[in-house]
Amino acid sequence: MDREYYILNYIQTNLRTEFLDKLMPCISFLGKLSLIWIIIAAACLFFKKSRPLGKSLACDMIFNLIAGNLIIKPIVGRLRPCTLDRTVDLLVSVPIDSSFPSGHTMFAFGAATIIFIYNKWLGIAAFIFAFLMGFSRMYLYVHFPTDVAFGAVFGVIFAIAAYKIENMLFEKDKPIIRLKKAQKN
Numbered sequence: 494m495d496r497e498y499y500i501l502n503y504i505q506t507n508l509r510t511e512f513l514d515k516l517m518p519c520i521s522f523l524g525k526l527s528l529i530w531i532i533i534a535a536a537c538l539f540f541k542k543s544r545p546l547g548k549s550l551a552c553d554m555i556f557n558l559i560a561g562n563l564i565i566k567p568i569v570g571r572l573r574p575c576t577l578d579r580t581v582d583l584l585v586s587v588p589i590d591s592s593f594p595s596g597h598t599m600f601a602f603g604a605a606t607i608i609f610i611y612n613k614w615l616g617i618a619a620f621i622f623a624f625l626m627g628f629s630r631m632y633l634y635v636h637f638p639t640d641v642a643f644g645a646v647f648g649v650i651f652a653i654a655a656y657k658i659e660n661m662l663f664e665k666d667k668p669i670i671r672l673k674k675a676q677k678n
Contacts, residue, residue: 497637501574504632505581517629518584524597524626530554530604545659546611553603553655561599561647566591573635581634588635595636595644598627602648603655610656623648 523529530550537547571593575583590596601623609616627645630636636644 497639498574498578500638501631501634505634508632513632514584517632520622520625521585521597521629521633521635524601527554527557527596527600530600533604546607549607549610549652549656549659550604552659553607553652554600556651556655557596557600557603557648560651561594561644562590562596565594565647566596569593571637571640574637575634578634583634585633585635592636593640593643594647595627595630595640597630598623598636598641598644599648599651601626602645603652604648606649606652607656610652 531554534547534550534554537543537550539547570591573588573592575581575587602620605616605619605623608619623645627641630641631638
């Protein structure tokens with residue numbers, strides 16, 4: 494835990510600037526309640542070409558919500574750094590749920606992974622945003638570095654699982670369908 498505080502305090506004493514004090518809460522706000530990912534998924538569902546991406550994003554968000562927020566967070570029950578060290582001047586209000594894993598980071602890396610699967614260039618941009626999301630949570634002193642690191646790892650794992658499950662459930666040309674079509678000819 495000392496190493497984690499060392500990293501958080503290093504950020505506070507060496508990287509804090511007026512510009513970042515304005516930017517980091519904005520980046521973090523974009524991940525609040527995963528609204529940015531819900532909006533992107535919903536927009537994708539409206540267009541036939543992007544519908545598979547929208548379905549995968551929706552499936553990924555459900556995975557993250559259930560596994561990350563409803564199962565792992567309550568089981569671990571880790572307190573946030575800002576509740577353990579109240580000397581830091583916070584730029585945001587203290588979140589009420591547990592610290593581990595970082596939900597903002599988990600959802601951001603999950604969405605970035607799904608987007609990367611469908612479009613490499615947009616995926617790279619999404620990963621950059623996900624990295625900034627994770628950094629913002631440490632900058633704002635609401636997550637430990639391991640919360641963010643595991644949030645990223647869980648996000649990627651859940652995204653890959655969600656993508657595979659979504660493909661099994663919604664794939665147009667399932668082997669059974671192809672077999673039936675072949676028998677009709």
